[in-house]
Amino acid sequence: MLRKMGKIFHHSKHGFSSSTVNYTSPLNRPNLIDLVSSGQLKEALLEMAVQGHEMRFKGYDTLLNECVSRRAIREGQRVHAHMIKSHYHPPVYLRTRLVIFYAKCECLGDARRVLDEMPDRNVVSWTAMITAYAQRGYASEARNLFVQMLRSGTEPNEFTFATVLTSCTGALGIDHGRQVHSLVIKSCFESHIYVGSSLLDMYAKAGKIHEAQGVFEGLPERDVVSCTAIISGYAKLGLDEEALELFRRLQGEGMPCNYVTYASVLTALSGLAALDHGKQVHNHVLRSQLPSYVVLQNSLIDMYSKCGSLGYSRKIFDRMSERTVISWNAMLVGYSKHGRGKEATELFKLMREENNVKPDSITFLAVLSGCSHGGNEERGLEIFDEMVNGKDGVEPEIEHYGCVVDLLGRSGQVERAFEFIKKMPLEPTAAIWGSLLGACKVHSNVDIGVFVAKRLLDIEPENAGNYVILSNLYASSGRWEEVRNVRELMDEKAVIKEPGRSWINLNQTIHTFHASDRTHPRKEEVSAKVRELLTKIKEAGYIPDLSCVLHDVDDEQKEKILLGHSEKLALAFGLMGIPEGKPVQVMKNLRICVDCHNFAKFVSVVYGREVSLRDKNRFHHIVGGICSCGDYW
Structure with missing residues (x-):
């Protein structure tokens, strides 16, 4: 609305019309607050200009709030400029609203x-700026x-503490977080739901799950945010069983769930490969009628x-109304882990053709791995070129x-892979050397294998797997003196292999087995079943690979050690409880050993069972004695 020469000009879709009014009369003056409430922000700003020095708190507050909600940067700047030009001294509240306004408009x-x-500043003023920094x-x-x-x-309040704790991240974050935690305790805010949730989230993200659990258990009341934070913390640290158990407990206590809760539980179930539980959570999601959140x-x-x-x-992927690069990557990684290279490259081609989502570095890792x-x-x-x-x-x-090295190694081009590493513009990592070493083992290239293994022992002398492969390489060429030297070196450096752990889901219960497990309630039955399997598959031609045992014991003892491997125990237990034909x-936490892989292949033939083994790196689908990995992993 424009004022000129005693007339008010109204703009409409038909043009300008005018009416003569006495605008000096307060009765005829438009109401600024009414203009804002009816969405006429520009007209309200003109009214602000007309009022000049008459503008007061309520008018400025109304205009600023509207600018904040719209994130209208230019309009908000005009309000701020008007305060300055009219020599208006806004109270702390309005100055704080200005801080919030600029922060919302990304003008930190x-x-x-x-x-x-x-x-003058109060706790709200400080907290508004701290929040702006933390959120960005x-x-x-x-x-x-x-x-x-x-x-x-200025004494912080619960919102200040909750906000600053979210900024306690990175290498030094946990130290700062513990200091803030001390202040929280001194200020008696530890039991506040917002502060408690931020505390446990901070500890969980830093990997301090016990501290997070302590905070969680100490909360007098819990909301969906605090419950989700602790479940997410467990899942991110790979404590999948603990995450699932806590989710069950909290559900029994009537905990509400949001999409982040379900996403966190699904992460834990992914780690456990607990399909039945995953389907149950999926049903919960469908019944709760949550919007189709991409996450x-x-x-x-x-x-x-x-x-x-x-x-x-793939069904979920195809039905998504919106896909992010993470959606594409999740599907590509799935195909890659299952050895479905053709499907991975076809999906990658489709991603490029759609052109609305650009591939990132993870996309290329997935598709290169799929090709490999x-x-x-x-x-x-x-694709690499x-x-x-x-x-x-x-x-x-x-x-x-590293994917290219793996790709060349898998196809038997060990020398080419070795030359590729030499010409790389980047320093090769232990993972790249390890990939080449695996290729040397599979394709019996002892010379390059010994060179690579020695490099690896210099880089990561604590990795037991490198000693195992080097020992196997020497053994395959009959160099027994070198085999003994490797084992002595392993003893000298006190290298300890990470304990193997395998699990299987039977009747919606996850059964976990460790190497030579004596803790399972049906341990005697399981051991008897393993011995039965051994007898039958030996008749079919199975020979234990004793090179997988590094202990200096006789062959009989080595065979006994092999029988105690966790994946064999889990496989035997599965055959006991899962109906024939199914x-x-x-699942296993480490890479499956060569002997257990051969064991499973023979079991699939003798018992006519499809066996699926998911190890640390990939899936092994074994049908009729043939594995999807092509005996290379």
Whole structure:
């Protein structure tokens, strides 16, 4: 609305019309607050200009709130400028609203200047700026401002503590977080739901799950945020059984769930490969009629994939109304882990054709790995060359070079892989050397294998797997003196192999087995079943691979040690409880050993069972004695 020469000009879709009024009369003056409430922000700003020095708190407050809600930066700046020009001295509340306004509009520098120029500040003012820094990833600035606030003598409230704790991240974050925790205790805010949730989230993200659990158990009341934070903490640290158990307990206590809760539980179920439980959670999601959150759908894709049900994953993927790069990556990684290289490359082609989501470095890792596991080395090399030439704007990183080494090694091109490593522009990592060493073992290239193994022992002398492969290489060429030297070196450096752990889901209960397990309630039956399996598959031609045992004991004792491997125990237990004709699926925390792999192949032939073994790196689908990995993993 424009004022000129005693007339008010009204703009409408038909043009300007005018009416003569006496605008000096308060009765004829438009109401600024009514203009704002009816959505006429521009007209309200003109009214502000007309009022000049007459503007008061309520008018400024109404305008600022509207600018905050709209994130209208230019309009808000006009309000701020009007305050300055009219020599209006806003109270602390309005200055704080200005801080919030600039922060909402991503103008952190302007927000900080307003704060620094405030003659008086209260806890809300400080907290508004700390929150602005924390929410945008400026963790050190948030922490420093918190310290400045304390030095000013202002006492933090529950919102200040809850916010600053979210900025206690990174290498030094946990130390700062513990200091803030001390202040929380002194200020008697530890039992506050917001502060408690932030505390346990901070500890969980730092991997301090016991501290997080302590905070959680001490909360007098819990909400969905605090419950989700602790479940998510367990899941991210790989404590999947603990996450699932806590979820069950809290559900029994009537805990409400949101999409983040379900996504966290699905992450835990992915680690456990607990398909039945995953389906139950999926049903919960459907019954709760949550909106189609992309994060939750991505978690479902990942869960079904890691539980061996790629068909379910693809159905969810195909039905998504919106897909992010994480959605594509989850599906590509699934195909890769299952050795479905053809499907991975086809999906990658579709992703490029759709052109609405750009591939990232993880996308290329997945598709290169898929080509490697699927035996499609030529297409994999083409895709890598396209990366090097910048076709998709993603530069190869060390992991991508590692995929090429793995791809060449799997196809038997060990010398070419070795030369590729020598010419790499980046320093090869232990993982790359390890990939080449695995290829040397499979393709019996002792000379390169010994060189690579020695490099690996220099890089990571504590990794037992390197000693195992080097020992096997020497043994395969009859160099027994070197085999003894490797074992002595292993003893000298006190290298201890990480304990193997395997588990199987039977009747919606997860049964876990450790090497030579004597803790399972049916241990005697399981041991008897393993011996039965051994007898039958030996008749079919199975010979135990004693080189997988590094202990200096006789062959009979070595065979006994092999029989105690956790995956054999889990497989035997599965055959005891799963009806004939049904597949048996076993999960393991480490890479499956050569002997257990052979054992499972013979079991699949003799007992006519499909066996699925998911180890640390991939799925092994074994049918009729043939594994999807092609005996290379």
